[in-house]
Amino acid sequence: MxxxxxxxxxxxxxxxxxxxxxxxxxxxxxxxxxxxxxxxxxxxxxxxxxxxxxxxxxxxxxxxxTETTRFKCGFYVEELDTTTERNLSGGYCYKNALKVLAF
Incomplete structure (x- = not known):
């Protein structure tokens, strides 16, 4: 490595x-x-x-x-908006999970 x-x-x-x-x-x-x-x-x-x-x-x-460019290699942390987070976390069930966790 x-x-x-x-x-x-x-x-x-x-x-x-x-x-x-x-x-x-x-x-x-x-x-x-x-x-x-x-x-x-x-x-x-x-x-x-x-x-x-x-x-x-x-x-x-x-x-x-010969053109504007840049090399990037690595891991970059970025914050996700609510919609993207919901899609990654199971879609519709996301709201239900939040309600359960809030209880």
Whole structure:
């Protein structure tokens, strides 16, 4: 599991650097991330396989996104509105359960 976590961290860092247009050349990126240049190429290919619109800009000497995008991976807690909570909690029975719990 630690390997997967490390790969996700690398993807998140590459995403951040791409958004900043500050990856540098692949060799520089590899050195910055403390990974091999081959791993940089594999990670970029993985991102492309995940539909990330990435290309290398020779003028900037950086990977860039050709469209506004962002990589997110993880679990995010969000509050549900009453309707959504009711639908997740059993629909019509939700109101009855609340009445029983309130009693």
């Amino acid at each position: 630690a390997k997967l976590t490390k790969q996700i961290e690398i993807l998140e860092r590459i995403d951040q650097l791409i958004r900043l247009k500050a990856t540098g050349r692949p060799k520089q990126l590899a050195k910055r991330l403390e990974i091999s240049e081959a791993t940089v190429f594999r990670m970029i290919e993985t991102m492309k396989d995940m539909n990330a619109p990435i290309c290398y800009d020779l003028t900037r000497q950086s990977y860039i996104y």
